Amino acid sequence: MKLIATLIAASLFAHAAVADGPVEVDRIVAVVNSEVITRAELRQRIEQVTRQLTRQGTPLPPADVLERQVLERQIMERLQIQLANETSLRVDDITLDRAIGRIADNNRLSMTEFRKALERDGIAWERFREDIRNEILLTRVREREVEGRIVISDAEVNNFLAHPENVAGQEEYNLSHILFRAPEGASPEQLARLRAKAEDVAARVARGEAFDKLAASYSDAPDALSGGNLGWRSAERLPGLFSEAVAELKPGQVSPILRSAAGFHLVKLLDRKGGSHGAAAAQVQQTHARHILIKTSEVVSDADARRRLTDLRERIVQGGASFAELAKVHSADISAAKGGDLGWIYPGDTVPEFEQAMDALKPGEVSQPVQSPFGWHLIVVEERRVQDVSDDRKRAAARNALRERKSDEAYQDWLRQLRDRAYVEYRLEDR
8 A cells, every 4th residue: 555655646746747847856057178067066055065064163155155055166177177088187085085084083983983973963974985086086186286386496495594584483363364366367457356356355354244155156256165275374374475464463453455466365364372582592402212013905904904003012012022023024114124113203204194293192101993095003212313404404494495485385276277278067056
C-alpha cells in the first residue's frame, strides 16, 4: 500500500508539473571561458560565505551585493583552476587526505567525527573534499605562476639590510584593506570612475560605516569576503605603499586613497604591537633536535604510523632504548644515517606542526607522535641556545621578507591579467 501511495503521489506531482508548465531545476549565472557557473553553485557558496561572515562577526552586505561579490570570487577561482588543469597541475588523493586529516586534528576530532560534524552543518562530504582540493590547487597555482617567478637581487638585499628598521623585533601591524582593481591598460575615463567609487566608499567609512562590511561589498581582493583582513604583518612584509601609509596611522584610522599599479586602495590599521630594537633583536633561540619519521602510504595508514611511533616512544621512555639507534633503523628521513640528528634549527626552518611540537618540549623530552605534511614524527630536543643571527641567516631572512613584500603586489597584477584575458559572460540578471 505504501508503494502504491508513493506512486500515486509521484504521478500527481508530475501531472501538476506538466499542467503548470516547465519547472526550472537550475540555470546558468555566468560563463567562464568554456565552463559555466550555475545558480545552485552560487547559492551554495553564498550560504557558505554567510555562515563564515556570521561566525567572524562581519556585518553582511545587502543580498544583491553579496551575490555579486561571491559570483566574482567564483569566476576568479574558476579561471585559476582552468589554468591549473590546462597545465596538468593536480592534487592527488594522498595529499588531499593528509590535508583533511590535519584539519580534523586541529579541531580535535577523528576523521569519522569530523565528517559527521560537517554533515550536521549541511556540508556534503564529497563537496567538502572537492573544496579543499581546489584550495590546495589555488595555492599551488599561485606558487608556480607568481611566487616562483619573483626575483630578489643582491642589491635589493643589501639596501634592505642597510636600513636599521628592517630588523627582527620591529613593529607589527594588523591591517584590513579594500582594493578597487583597475583593468590592465585602463583608460583615463575608467580610472576616473574607479577613483570616484573609491572616494564614495572612503566617505562612507568616514561617516562611520563598518570597514569590513564595505570590504565584503566592494573590494576586488581575494580576501574581500573575510572583511579584507590581512592579519598581523611586520612593516618589511607589507607592500611598500601600505608600509609607508600605516606608519602615519593610529589604530582605528584609515589611510587616504592609495594608488598602485593594481588600482586604488584603502587601508585600515586595526592594531599595532612590538617595536623593540637593539642587540637583543639580532639574537634568536636555536634548538638542537632529532626525529624519527614514518611516512604514510597506501600500505601504511595514519593509524599504523602513529602506532609504530607510540611503540618506539615506549621503548625509549620506559625501556631506555637509544633514540639515535632507533632512528637509524626506523626513520624514513635522510637524517636517519645520523641518528635522526637535525642539527641546530632556527625558528621557521621546519613546518609549523613540527616547530610547534618541538618548541613545547623540554631538553631530553620525547614528544608524542606528531603529524606533518611529510608523515608522522617522534621528536626529542637535545639542547637549546640563544645565538646571534649569522650574516647568512640575516640575508636569507631579508630575501624572504622582500619576496613576501613583492608577492602580494605580483599576485594582484597576475590576477588582473588573468581576468582581462578571459571570456566572462554574466547572466545573473537573467530572470
